[in-house]
Amino acid sequence: MESIPKPAVPAVISPTSHHQGGDFAAPARARPSERPHVDATVTLKDVAARAGVSVGTASRVLSGHSATSPAARERVRAAATELGYRVNARAQALRSARSHAVGLLVSDVRNPFFADIAHGAEQTALASSYVTLLANANEDTAQQDTYLEVFLTQRVDGIIIAPQGEGRGNLRTLEQARVPLVFVDRTVDGFDVPSVTADNAQGVELAVAHLAEQGHTRIGYIGGPPSVSTGRARLSAFLEAIARHRLDDDPALITAGDFRRASGGTAAAKLLAHHRPPTALLAADSLMAVGALTEVRQRGLRIGEDLALVAFDDIEWFGELDPPLTVVAHDARALGATAMRLLLDVIDGGTAESVVLPMRLIPRRSSAARPHTAASRPSA
Amino acid sequence: MESIPKPAVPAVISPTSHHQGGDFAAPARARPSERPHVDATVTLKDVAARAGVSVGTASRVLSGHSATSPAARERVRAAATELGYRVNARAQALRSARSHAVGLLVSDVRNPFFADIAHGAEQTALASSYVTLLANANEDTAQQDTYLEVFLTQRVDGIIIAPQGEGRGNLRTLEQARVPLVFVDRTVDGFDVPSVTADNAQGVELAVAHLAEQGHTRIGYIGGPPSVSTGRARLSAFLEAIARHRLDDDPALITAGDFRRASGGTAAAKLLAHHRPPTALLAADSLMAVGALTEVRQRGLRIGEDLALVAFDDIEWFGELDPPLTVVAHDARALGATAMRLLLDVIDGGTAESVVLPMRLIPRRSSAARPHTAASRPSA
DNA sequence: ATCCCCGCTGGAATCGATTCCATGGAATCG
DNA sequence: CGATTCCATGGAATCGATTCCAGCGGGGAT
Structure with a gap:
């Protein structure tokens, strides 16, 4: 710290x-x-x-x-x-326009990535004796709006949000109401709001370079939804990286999920059904990676031997999987803590600068597969 | 200024x-x-x-x-x-003594079990347009007290807590201040507070019976800290179950951790160092189970073959581990949702009855090991 | 000695909503 | 037709803390 x-x-x-x-x-x-x-x-x-x-x-x-x-x-x-x-904090808040409460809106705390963010944010808030209101949008724009509405009536001093959608709903209201706001992990175009994000381009480049180094030329991409900024950013970064490394740019290698587990499986199935299946998979999110993992296994393929797999976001237990998963990781806790620090800064009248945190590659066994291995073994 | x-x-x-x-x-x-x-x-x-x-x-x-x-x-x-x-919820709260905010204090949202509880509680609260203040005690009694203090000054309408310690600190203050209170997952002796807990005795019995059925007689127990009610309850239930099934009651088979990952490894190491090591392990918590898993692996033993392992609390990805982990599980989401429902009831003047949710056994490969296998293979 | 300023204080206005109380008018009843 | 009840309403008190304002006494400057 x-x-x-x-x-x-x-x-x-x-x-x-x-x-x-x-x-x-x-x-x-x-x-x-x-x-x-x-x-x-x-x-x-x-x-x-x-x-x-x-x-x-x-x-x-x-x-x-x-x-x-x-x-x-x-x-x-x-x-x-x-x-x-x-x-009495309520009376204090009424009179002095400072409630010592901030809202934190993520898509789902059950996602370890967001749990880390929440933990980091909450602990930082506590250090300044602020309380954190927890909100789960469940990847649902309507519920996101509902919660923002609730935050507004609660008159929170500020809001940290991992936003979703095009910013048509209450996000605009927030901006107009001048509620201090900070984006975390994701952003929304057209909003002049400080944000704390990961360097997605760098992360994708690390992953692709790593796979290219092993000799892979056909990398299947399991992307996120285009309605989420990280989904878009990672996809375009992937396309660039592919071009830069002169790898196979077959459009059939690009799929998109919704950052949930099941969609990772579906995407993997689609990719592997191709007549020239990829020799490596890159998943834009941890949950989809797990879905892909399960799917691949059910098809009798062995990750790390028949097929390489690299995922975004390191989850504590990824190292315990079979095989341990190679990831492009960022420190989610720092993401949350930094976002909260920025927010408190804005609340105190400061002008926060957006922060981009670096990503790093953590190579584990899941990316040990070499392309020829997979090539020698027909699809399923 | x-x-x-x-x-x-x-x-x-x-x-x-x-x-x-x-x-x-x-x-x-x-x-x-x-x-x-x-x-x-x-x-x-x-x-x-x-x-x-x-x-x-x-x-x-x-x-x-x-x-x-x-x-x-x-x-x-x-x-x-x-x-x-x-x-303006603040003004409303000041005048009408109803803030529409409740506090939720768990030990750590990064523990998937508590993340589930938090999610369940929060969604239930939202349905009644209550906001949830999230607090992590980090298994630290001092921080627990700090947060209760914060909740008190925020004048929350009620508090859900997975308590810790003997109830000497601010827990007493809460009781005296008559703040509606509900215990979740854990309890504290001497408090007349409605609680939502799992049927620990039943869970332990299920696990022990399952292992006994496979022929195990020496089960190593990795328990929780005695400062937490679930730690105590599960230990005594284990002792009873051992007696009931006439299994080996060697005191050296009983160890205790602190519900964190590292302690599970330490405990497993200690158990396996015994000159007559157990043929099965029962961990009182998911994180300690993962710690034990890692330790066992490092010793070159194979879970599910050389040694059986059963854990408490099902975590979404336990089925993806190698081997998939057998667990005694309860529905953490229901735990949180029920606790919130009880709390809202108390806030509305009702008198909530404590609820005990059943546990169930989910057998997976980690408990496939049979005792003779391990017996045929000397300790390490 | 006079004046001024400064530190400290009590009293009162204020924040935004709820709720009690009194009132005026309509409706009901004998 | 006068009296009682009822309904809807405006006005005011209230919740608990902050903050502005005015005043008081004392010390320093002139």
């Missing part, structure tokens, strides 16, 4: 942790009947009354934004601790 | 809200460029003004809780639509 200038967040009012043990240990002594326990409804007025100051002063002490006398400071702090005061 | 003394006008909003009112009489047709775009800062007062009623009436119409005349209803609705009014 880099060191970021810690934003001047008035840090949610102090640790109740110690007062619990100390002060509440013997509460009954003072006034047995008047509930000594932590009450969610302790308000600033109560604190002020106990400290013998006005609510204004109490607020100033606790937020630390304004000058206060040492005496007042001491007494207000003491009163707050004794009563177990916890600022 | 606030050095410039400026008027108390929130600079960002005003221009749009003003000219809008005027322009709307003849909206898109007259001035295509100044579309009636949705502005986040439209307030109920604006709607009321446009509809020619008081804010009270406007509120009554939109909330639908009180009687209103058809005429007023019509005009308020129209005004709201035209202005793109969106209720």
Whole structure:
């Protein structure tokens, strides 16, 4: 983690942790009947009354934004601790237009890639005492819009989204409403929004170069949906890489899925049914790679021997598969963390620059297959 | 930074809200460029003004809780639509003590099991237009407390938690603050809180019976940490099952990890180093199972042939491993969805009953090993 | 000594929505 | 036809915190 200038967040009012043990240990002594326990409804007025100051002063002490006398400071702090005061974030948000909540919209946390992003984003938010609202769009534009609507009514301070579609729905609304926004992993054309993405062109080039090095000339491509920017970017990068390396540019070698597992299988089946099947497969996403893997196996072919397979996105367990999968990977956690850092920056009035993270090749056994091996073995 | 003394006008909003009112009489047709775009800062007062009623009436119409005349209803609705009014959830929450936000605290969304829970919970919440605040405790009690504190200041309507520890920290605070609470997957002793858990005893029995059927008598157990209820429950269930099936109750066959991958490897190493190593392993969690798998492989043993392995929690890709892993599974998604349903019930004043979901055995190749195979092959 | 400024404070307005209360008019009843 | 009830409504209080404003006392400058 880099060191970021810690934003001047008035840090949610102090640790109740110690007062619990100390002060509440013997509460009954003072006034047995008047509930000594932590009450969610302790308000600033109560604190002020106990400290013998006005609510204004109490607020100033606790937020630390304004000058206060040492005496007042001491007494207000003491009163707050004794009563177990916890600022009401809702009221605070209403008055000060800062809710300390940000929305995170991904297509599905069950996809390990997005789970990593979510984890990275969430941990970064916590460090600045922001909470993260989790939303799954389920690769569905309608649900994406529904959630954006919900975020809007919740008046979140900002939104991180792995967007989908052409940006016709609520994405426009967001822009017009001037809600701080950051794209992660994907982008949408025509939006002037800072983004954190992976260097897709570089990733594809790494994969293709790797396969070309092994002597492959016919690479089957299992791409993503054109409605998603990474789908488009990787496809065009693939076409370029193929040309650059002077490989076979047979259009029949290009297929597209929807970033879900099943579509990877379908695509693989289509590719392998060709009368001159590819000797290597490149999948634009981890889930489709798994689908392809299953399909290939069912056809009695052995990945890594009869056929090479390279996938995008490294998933923790890809190394445990049989055979371990070669991948072009990026650090999903960093993706999420960086996006959140950018967002917090924008929220604080800064102007964030888009970030492109590098990808790297992790060669494993699945790409060990050499083309002649496959050539010697007819399709199925 | 606030050095410039400026008027108390929130600079960002005003221009749009003003000219809008005027322009709307003849909206898109007259001035295509100044579309009636949705502005986040439209307030109920604006709607009321446009509809020619008081804010009270406007509120009554939109909330639908009180009687209103058809005429007023019509005009308020129209005004709201035209202005793109969106209720301010913060203000609503402050006044009505209902924030439509719930907290979800799991140990780590990167664990597919918890990702499933999160997905199930979140989708259920959305159906009732609640937002879900995501929190990762990272198997760390301190961070768990930090997050509960954050939830408390955010005044969430309720919390779902896969708890950890003995319940000494903020868990008690929650109880005292009467925040609606539901335990998921795990519980904590001494808390009268509705929970949704899996039938651990049944699951362990299924696994042990399955292995016993194959003739195994020495089963190595890789358990979870005693600080987590599932860790304790599964261990005691294991001991009972061993006794019931009259299997070897050698204490050296019992180990404990921390529900993380590395600890599974360590535990497996320890078990296999025994002079009479087990012929089967039972791991109390999926991540530890993967760790064990790796360790076993490195020792040159083949799962499913030299050694049987059964794991808890089915992960989507367990079937793709080599060999596919036999598991005792429960529906994590249902776990999360059910927990959320319970929570919403409690929030609405209901009294939720705890739910125990059944587990089922999914036999795959990893448990095909028969004891004599391993017996014929000395430890490593 | 007088004036000014500064630090600190209490009081009050404010954020946006909900909800209680009183009121005016229509509808109902004896 | 007068009295009671009911309905819809406007106005105002309220939720809990922030922040502006005015005022008070004291120290420094003139």
